[in-house]
Amino acid sequence: MRINLTLTRRTAVLGVATLVAVGGAVAIGLSGNSAAPTANAGTTGTAILAPALAADTGPLASDAFPGITVRGAGKVTGTPDTLILTLSVNKTAGDVTSAMNGLVTTMTAIQNSLKANHVADADQKTSGLGVGPEYDYSGNKRTVTGYQATENLTVTLHDTKAAGATISAAAAAGGDATQISGLSTDLENNSGPLNQARDAAFNDAKAKATQYAKSAGRTLGPVVRVEETVSTQPNGAVSADSAKSAASGGSIAPVPIQMGSTDVTVQVTVVFSFS
Incomplete structure (x- = not known):
């Protein structure tokens, strides 16, 4: 152990020591x-x-x-008590109006499905919206081929036992235009x-x-x-890859979900x- 001391005046110093404190300063x-x-x-x-x-x-x-x-x-x-789902709808058409109308129809069907499965409006949040042209770059030129409209939705699911069925129903309601891009856990009631x-x-x-x-x-x-x-800090949280899928229409079996655990550190x- 090496200790460096700098004295700015003539001083006699006694009793200086260094002690090790595991995990913190003392x-x-x-x-x-x-x-x-x-x-x-x-x-x-x-x-x-x-x-x-x-x-x-x-x-x-x-x-x-x-x-x-x-x-x-x-x-x-502790055990997480909440799931955060992120999904999006993409609709492509020959003009902006048709693309947006298709988007509205599909997203409305998804939101109605969530409501039917007891997900409150306050737990559904629009987190992105966009529309723009799509291009074909063949022949060394840019040609507009259509327009794509996209909307993102973030959903908070408090009933974790029913969450798998709720997610599957929403994906089925949205059809092939639906993409589930993320699923994570949270511990909201962490007082204990x-x-x-x-x-x-x-x-x-x-x-x-x-x-x-x-x-x-x-x-x-x-x-x-x-x-x-x-x-x-979640441990073994649900990964986005395991939840990512495109709906193909019809009914979908409930998504199997493992909640894992969450560390609360103070x-x-x-x-x-x-x-």
Whole structure:
């Protein structure tokens, strides 16, 4: 371990050490009236102790570094309760009006099918709309061959058990102009896993703080500040490739869907005082 110290004046420094904190940084304050030197050992976390003695200019302030800052992490795995479906309709015709009218007819049929399967209007969102010419570039020239109209729809499915049948029915309603391009999971009701992850993260931080306070010869006091970061990460989410298909008309068997799991992770930074 190599420690580099830079002294800007004639100073006697004692009690500087580097401690390793797995999964987070730790800063311990003891006493002193100048900034603590920084020790860098290239680890995932460092602990900085203030000098026990400093300079020859006067007595030390007893409360210059009165506490300890630690980071903790907690992760809980939950089961997703929501599916996000993305689909599109493409209609081609000889003119814009015909292409748009065909698009309207097909997308209306899909939306009506979703409503019939208890998908609320609020859970259906138009996420794209376009119309434009298609060209033939043969013979070294560009010739308009028709017009294509496209509309994208994002659908939130809360009934995951019925989702496979709902998706298949929507694809059948849209026919060959329908393309399902994406399917993902989400954990909307995450209060249970989130609370558990918070408890785990705080307990992790407190255990580190207790250990470092003991090593520093101090007693851990009340919490001064808590900051948190929350993230969710699906595990084995439904892939877009497994859900992508073009409908061929008629009835379609319910799409088999595996919900997988979702990790809820909480990271906290906690500042403890010394008692």
